[in-house]
Amino acid sequence: MLDAARFYLPPLLVFWFFVVMLVNGEYRPRSPAQRAVCLGLLGLGTSLLVLTPAGYAFAARVSGVANIGRLIGHCTLLLVCWAGLAFVAWLTGTPAQARRRSRRAAWWLLAGAAVLTVLFVLAPVDVDDVRFATRYAGTPWVLEYWVAYVACLTPAIVTVMRETWRFARVTPDPVLRLGLRVVAAGGLCGLVYHVHKGLLFAAARFGFDYLHLGLVDMVVPLASNVFVFGGATIRWWAPRIGLTVLVAWVKRYRTYRWLRPLWLDLYRASPHIALQRPRGAHLDLLPDDLGLRLYRRVIEIRDGRVALQPYLDPAVAARARRNAARAGVRGQDGDAFVEATVLADALRAAARGRELTAEARVGVPGGGDLDSDTAFLVAVARAYRRLA
Structure with missing residues (x-):
């Protein structure tokens, strides 16, 4: 039951939001910052969906490439990072500065996606398995793949955390302040999880001891996804539950x-x-x-x-x-x-x-x-x- 909730609850929440909010016309993004949030949520939902056991198997069956769901999920998460960087760029800079920063972040993350694709092709991961880390932790090129992935994620996550926390300190809206801080907390959880995974792959490759806490794999990514989604959509759901x-x-x-x-x-x-x-x-x-x-x-x-x-x-x-x-x-x-x-x-x-x-x-x-x-x-x- 816990595994099912961990895999399927976050993507269901994200796509439920899109069905209720966008299809029914309750929310129409009008500013570039709002469009960046919507794009980020769409990328987050896609990433989470393709990394569920059913989505993972479906991607491999349709493409004929084992574990392609892993690469798709990680590349769409890079899209989420770009959306976060674009959001803080539009929030904190002039339109010209925001466009320039958004383009620069897009080129950086596209280059990162290209590197991930090359390393994925080089890695001998020919058996499709959603428990990727358990099967392939010590496999050649997997650690390099993860290092490149974390190198792309970390600057983006740190920037989003810093800017959202800084903006939360000056905004007069207490609900928005809470949402921005929850997003920052989700970014921190995501960073902790990816560093933990990198250490796990390094321990398997080089043979040193590393305490593998299964609770981290189960709870931290779930908390990260729920925090990011909840903080990004707080202006919609907070009045409905009386939080405002x-x-x-x-x-x-x-x-x-x-x-x-x-x-x-x-x-x-x-x-x-x-x-x-x-x-x-x-x-x-x-x-x-x-x-x-x-x-x-x-x-x-x-x-x-x-x-x-x-x-x-x-x-x-x-x-x-x-x-x-x-x-x-x-x-x-x-x-x-x-x-x-x-x-x-x-x-x-x-x-x-x-x-x-x-x-x-x-x-x-x-x-x-x-x-x-x-x-x-x-x-x-x-x-x-x-x-x-």
């Missing part, structure tokens, strides 16, 4: 908790700012209206700053800005550091009852709407926590 709502709730909850220490100190200095008295942090998980509570927390932090107006010292703000500039902290992070420093100083002054003798005029940084202002206050709260 869950991710949005988790994001609001984390924001709410990040703001708590700053809000609590402002409340202690000016209790009138709060609509309700503070409750235990563990009660924040209660299934009431988190959106309303987060909105109230942002408003109450702003009200707490207004209440501290007599204690806000422009000299402290100027000194904090100079310190931030010397440390290379600029932009929103610099503004957040200055605001946190000013608030911390004002809270200490309020606790001692020391108002400024002259009227203080400290600018009010923040966002232009509720979402951007909330993001700014989270940065302030983080800086405040570090200062505390």
